[in-house]
Amino acid sequence: MSALIELEGAYEKVNKDPQFARDLTALQTEYAGRETPLTFCPNASRELGCKIYLKREDLVHGGSHKLNNTLGQALLAKQMGKKRLIAETGAGQHGVATAIVGAVLGMPVEVYMGEVDTRRQALNVFRMELMGAKVIPVKSGTRTLKDAINEALRDWVANVRDTYYLIGSVVGPHPYPLMVRDFQSVIGREAREQVMRKEGRLPDAVVACVGGGSNAIGIFHPFLADDVELIGVEAGGEGIETGKHSATLCAGDAGVLHGTLSYLLQDEYGQVLPTHSISAGLDYPGVGPEHAMLRDKHRVTYAAVNDPEVLDAFRFLSKTEGIIPALESAHAVAYVKQNADRFDKDDIVIINLSGRGDKDVAEVAAMKGGA
Amino acid sequence: MMGRIETAFAAAASKPAFIGFTVAGDPDTATCIRIARALIAGGTDILELGVPFSDPVADGPTIQKADERALAAGTTPDTVFEIAREIRKVSGVPIVFLTYYNIVYRRGIKRFYREAHDAGVDGILIADMPVEESEEVCAVAARCGIDPIFLITQTTTDDRIKKIAAKAHGYLYLVAVLGVTGVRDQVSEGAIDLLHRVRKHTKLPLALGFGISTPAHARTCARAGADGVIVGSAIVEIVERNLSDHDTMVLELQDYVQSMKRV
Numbered sequence: 001m002s003a004l005i006e007l008e009g010a011y012e013k014v015n016k017d018p019q020f021a022r023d024l025t026a027l028q029t030e031y032a033g034r035e036t037p038l039t040f041c042p043n044a045s046r047e048l049g050c051k052i053y054l055k056r057e058d059l060v061h062g063g064s065h066k067l068n069n070t071l072g073q074a075l076l077a078k079q080m081g082k083k084r085l086i087a088e089t090g091a092g093q094h095g096v097a098t099a100i101v102g103a104v105l106g107m108p109v110e111v112y113m114g115e116v117d118t119r120r121q122a123l124n125v126f127r128m129e130l131m132g133a134k135v136i137p138v139k140s141g142t143r144t145l146k147d148a149i150n151e152a153l154r155d156w157v158a159n160v161r162d163t164y165y166l167i168g169s170v171v172g173p174h175p176y177p178l179m180v181r182d183f184q185s186v187i188g189r190e191a192r193e194q195v196m197r198k199e200g201r202l203p204d205a206v207v208a209c210v211g212g213g214s215n216a217i218g219i220f221h222p223f224l225a226d227d228v229e230l231i232g233v234e235a236g237g238e239g240i241e242t243g244k245h246s247a248t249l250c251a252g253d254a255g256v257l258h259g260t261l262s263y264l265l266q267d268e269y270g271q272v273l274p275t276h277s278i279s280a281g282l283d284y285p286g287v288g289p290e291h292a293m294l295r296d297k298h299r300v301t302y303a304a305v306n307d308p309e310v311l312d313a314f315r316f317l318s319k320t321e322g323i324i325p326a327l328e329s330a331h332a333v334a335y336v337k338q339n340a341d342r343f344d345k346d347d348i349v350i351i352n353l354s355g356r357g358d359k360d361v362a363e364v365a366a367m368k369g370g371a
Numbered sequence: 372m373m374g375r376i377e378t379a380f381a382a383a384a385s386k387p388a389f390i391g392f393t394v395a396g397d398p399d400t401a402t403c404i405r406i407a408r409a410l411i412a413g414g415t416d417i418l419e420l421g422v423p424f425s426d427p428v429a430d431g432p433t434i435q436k437a438d439e440r441a442l443a444a445g446t447t448p449d450t451v452f453e454i455a456r457e458i459r460k461v462s463g464v465p466i467v468f469l470t471y472y473n474i475v476y477r478r479g480i481k482r483f484y485r486e487a488h489d490a491g492v493d494g495i496l497i498a499d500m501p502v503e504e505s506e507e508v509c510a511v512a513a514r515c516g517i518d519p520i521f522l523i524t525q526t527t528t529d530d531r532i533k534k535i536a537a538k539a540h541g542y543l544y545l546v547a548v549l550g551v552t553g554v555r556d557q558v559s560e561g562a563i564d565l566l567h568r569v570r571k572h573t574k575l576p577l578a579l580g581f582g583i584s585t586p587a588h589a590r591t592c593a594r595a596g597a598d599g600v601i602v603g604s605a606i607v608e609i610v611e612r613n614l615s616d617h618d619t620m621v622l623e624l625q626d627y628v629q630s631m632k633r634v
Contacts, residue, residue: 001501002526140435146426153428158550160526256473257426259499269447270477271425 003160004259008175010080015182020075027071031104032061034068034186038194038350043320048336050343053203054323054353055191055219064326064355065187065215066097066168072183074101077164084159085109087166088152090117090145090211091281091328092124093355094168099133109133112151114144117280123359142274145284149258169212170288173259177288184218191350192222199348205229208352209331210302211246211282213291215354220300229301232291233335235277236304244276247304248287249295255286262289278307279327279360309334314357314364326355327364375465375493376518376541379416380576380598387593388416389632390578392469392603394437395420395454396446397610402617403441404457406610409621411462413628418458419496419601422451422470429471429498429522431553433604436611448478452490459491467494467520467541480508484515494518494541502535509538522546523569525561536573542599543575548582554604555582558591566595589634602631 014020028034036056045052057065070087077085085107089095095111102109111128115137118125125135141147149172156165170177170184188206195203206223208216210232220230237245245251248263255264257272265273265285277283294300305313310327313334318324325333332351336343343349357364373381380388391410396403407418421427423438423446430438455466468487475483475497487495495517500508502521512519518541523532525546536543547562548555562579569577579592580601592600609627613620 001503002524002528002531005528140432141426141439150426150428154431154551157429157524158548160549254476256476256499258428264473266473266477268477270473270475271442272473 003156004173004175010076011175011179014076014079020079024072024075028068028186032067032071033059035190036060038191038198040198041321044317047320048340049345050340050347050349052336053195053348053350055187055350057187057215057352057354058323058325058329058356062093062097062100063358064093064097065184065218066094067100068186068218069168069180069183069214070094070097070101070166073164073166073179074105074107077107077166078105080164082164083107083162085164085166086112086152086155087168088112088145088148089168090114090148090283091279092117092121092128092359093281095128095133095135096124098166098168099128099131102133103131110155111135112138112148112155114138114142114148116143117145120280120363121359123362144275145280146257146272153258169214170217170290171212171258171260171284171286177260177290180214181217181221181290184214185221187215187218187352188220188222191219195348195350202226202228203348203350204343205231205347206350206352207231207233207332207336209233209282209328209354210249210287210291211235211284211328212286213288215352217288217290219352224299230299231335232300232302233331234302234304235279235282235331236306237276237278239306240304245304246275246277246282246284248285249291249302250304257286260286260289262292263287278310279331281326281328282331303335305331305334305338309338311364311367313337314360323353324357324361325353326357327360329354330357374518374541375463376417379465380542383416386634387589387597388576388578388599389414389628390417390419390580390599390601391415391606391628392419392421392601393606393610394423394434394441395451396423396441396444397437397607398440398614399444400446400450400454403454405617405621406624407454407458408461409624410606410628411464413625414632415464415628417465417467417599419467419469419603420451420455422448422468422474424471424474427471429551431551431604433554433607433611434552437607448474448483452486455487455490455492465493466491467496468492469496469498472497472500475508480511484511484517488515488517492517494520496520496522496544498522502531502538505538520544523565525549525565529568529572532569532572536575539575542578543569543573544601545569545577545579546581547579550581552581552604554584554608558583558588563595566597570596586630586634589631593634
């Protein structure tokens with residue numbers, strides 16, 4: 001708790017520091033490659049019968065939106081005088097983004113990753129190690145993302161004086177959900193400006209996948225006050241009725257995990273349930289508390305799509321636009337594809353393409369049916 | 372009237388009270404009750420029962436595995452209350468639950484505390500509940516006559532120690548290590564410093580836990596003026612080592628507690 005109070009104070013301080021903002025912007029533009037394009041998709045638009053734009057977070061250095069957050073938090077860690085970064089990772093994208101900032105800012109990095117995920121995402125393990133990070137396979141519990149968070153928390157309490165815990169999503173105790181949202185909101189700020197420039201008006205809908213919910217909150221947040229439909233898409237896995245899914249907002253109840261009151265997939269006694277998704281990055285039984293609030297206020301619509309539709313969308317975007325989406329991001333594409341009849345020809349729909357799919361190609365190829 | 376916890380510390384007088392922990396339902400309900408009885412027979416002054424949770428972030432691998440064994444055996448809060456009732460039938464030793472917030476929240480705070488009280492439970496520690504979020508729980512605990520017990524760590528500031536001491540009853544659980552539960556080689560200087568620092572702010576009994584496993588550790592704590600020593604992982608390791616022979620398990624447990632009490 002003392003560590004969180006220290007972190008909250010440090011974050012409030014850098015938030016008011018113009019030099020911190022300048023340093024972060026410089027890294028975002030010169031190193032990470034921001035701003036990312038808002039790409040109009042003529043072929044997908046024709047097929048789906050509405051104007052499809054992709055916010056290209058897949059083009060951020062490292063291959064996903066995760067670097068937006070790790071750059072911000074690592075700069076903060078330096079400011080706080082911390083000597084070592086630890087992180088958890090599911091699909092490996094956040095681990096990779098942490099390894100990147102560790103290398104460029106000169107801080108040692110250790111990444112906790114569920115043993116199951118180290119196998120599913122062997123390529124990302126290799127990338128992290130190439131950049132000098134140590135990957136620690138987590139063998140406790142369900143051996144996936146939530147257990148990696150448990151282990152990272154245990155490491156943090158043991159080494160709190162010199163170690164910074166760099167959480168990768170809008171989950172965990174305050175101030176993490178707030179801080180990660182702030183660092184990811186660059187996605188929505190850019191998208192809002194870009195669509196105004198290109199179309200002269202706001203979009204009709206913004207769609208993003210939701211695991212912990214960082215890319216979604218990042219693109220939603222700057223549109224919250226606007227008359228824009230916001231849709232968060234969760235992992236329906238093998239179907240919500242089968243119990244093998246990660247659709248926390250669609251099928252969970254209020255609960256407390258990792259210091260956050262939010263929706264949670266749990267049994268009647270409050271034990272956290274195992275989750276399933278084709279994409280390791282969405283495989284988390286909780287969800288950011290701000291999403292829980294947005295759901296309860298009916299400001300954001302949350303839906304779920306199942307694994308087969310996700311695979312279908314993965315192939316669809318690859319073939320029609322030459323863009324291979326991460327399986328996580330393919331959930332958002334799948335939702336639009338499934339609900340295309342809801343949109344008119346002139347409707348503008350922005351899909352947050354939170355990551356590129358190279359990391360998933362081997363696993364998809366290994367599945368029955370291949371490409 | 373003195374509560375059972377207060378009485379236990381008063382009775383231990385010059386020596387630190389021995390507080391023994393085991394996970395409720397590990398490895399199953401019946402064996403757990405035998406384990407608890409062996410701990411009490413060995414001289415345990417206060418019995419701590421862990422209510423198993425799927426994600427015990429404050430615990431090391433030994434206790435997490437015990438939680439997994441208990442959950443695999445089908446342990447629920449109903450089972451845990453049942454275990455407490457069974458122990459209460461044969462012993463007046465104070466019983467303290469250690470749990471995580473979601474277990475209590477899911478059942479309903481009022482219902483959980485009322486049921487705990489009815490089962491003869493004297494205190495409850497919620498490992499992931501900071502004092503800043505404890506108002507509702509403390510109010511319910513007070514109405515049910517259950518002592519709210521809090522953790523204090525080496526990184527807890529004096530300001531927060533004061534806040535915690537103002538809310539806590541029974542005893543304060545001082546975390547002797549930086550980190551999670553599990554057996555360690557020695558009691559750190561940091562733990563002794565913490566004990567002296569907390570003493571300035573409260574008259575509540577102070578018990579040291581996390582990483583304490585040997586009579587030598589207990590002596591160090593006693594010399595430093597601790598009112599209690601808490602042993603968890605070392606007990607759970609004996610359970611784990613003897614899963615195939617419960618008779619040996621309970622004998623070893625009883626001997627172990629006796630050796631810890633002889634300091």
